[in-house]
Amino acid sequence: MKTKFLFSLFLAGGLLCQCTLSPTSSRAISTDRRASIGPDNPKPGSCYAKCLMPDQVNTTSQQIAVFTGDETAEEVSIETREITISPAAKKWEKKPSSRDCLSSDPNDCLVWCMVDVPAKVETYKVLLDTTQSPNFEMMDIKQESLVSKGGYTEWKETLCENQITKDFITKLQTSLKAENFYSAEVTSTMDSRTKAALTEFQRANSLPVGQLDLETLDALGISF
Numbered sequence: 001m002k003t004k005f006l007f008s009l010f011l012a013g014g015l016l017c018q019c020t021l022s023p024t025s026s027r028a029i030s031t032d033r034r035a036s037i038g039p040d041n042p043k044p045g046s047c048y049a050k051c052l053m054p055d056q057v058n059t060t061s062q063q064i065a066v067f068t069g070d071e072t073a074e075e076v077s078i079e080t081r082e083i084t085i086s087p088a089a090k091k092w093e094k095k096p097s098s099r100d101c102l103s104s105d106p107n108d109c110l111v112w113c114m115v116d117v118p119a120k121v122e123t124y125k126v127l128l129d130t131t132q133s134p135n136f137e138m139m140d141i142k143q144e145s146l147v148s149k150g151g152y153t154e155w156k157e158t159l160c161e162n163q164i165t166k167d168f169i170t171k172l173q174t175s176l177k178a179e180n181f182y183s184a185e186v187t188s189t190m191d192s193r194t195k196a197a198l199t200e201f202q203r204a205n206s207l208p209v210g211q212l213d214l215e216t217l218d219a220l221g222i223s224f
Contacts (some may be wrong), residue, residue: 039155047160050153051208055089057144067127069135077128086144088119156213159224175220176201
């Protein structure tokens with residue numbers, strides 16, 4: 001059996017665009033254009049498509065004693081710490097298209113745009129010696145650090161066209177509804193609302209974006 005390939009990238013809700021592109025994102029696009037025309041070591045009988053890859057982040061946590069009293073009224077050792085909760089990043093957002101849009105469905109008149117997200121930094125007053133005062137609260141601070149930059153496309157194994165049946169789409173819409181990403185009626189049709197809900201789910205869960213890849217279906221609990 002010959003290996004099958006899917007070459008389309010169906011980012012839902014309109015076109016894919018770059019808004020406020022930085023030199024970094026431009027290099028990512030150039031790298032993508034130099035990418036191979038097919039997946040490495042494809043499995044016979046399987047289907048593949050390019051998916052937009054998200055940033056990969058690592059989450060760690062630390063506990064700190066946050067002082068809740070009046071440091072002017074107590075003799076305590078306080079250290080002011082600025083902790084980066086999440087690093088500066090880029091993310092995709094839906095924005096109205098600048099082109100004329102004649103569709104009656106508002107989702108068809110939106111485009112995905114890359115926007116800058118500033119680092120999130122929180123300031124805490126840390127009690128260095130908890131025996132000095134009872135006025136503190138132990139807080140579990142979660143921090144995200146960037147492991148690898150996304151914004152490029154990569155070949156991923158996906159469902160083949162003959163596997164995308166009405167029964168499968170029913171399961172897809174039902175799973176997306178259970179995850180609160182799809183609010184319309186279950187129609188068993190791969191329409192723009194279903195595609196938009198799918199990409200929203202993928203982006204929210206740092207999954208490859210744009211296709212029915214196996215990682216996404218696993219995250220949705222859909223057997224294939």
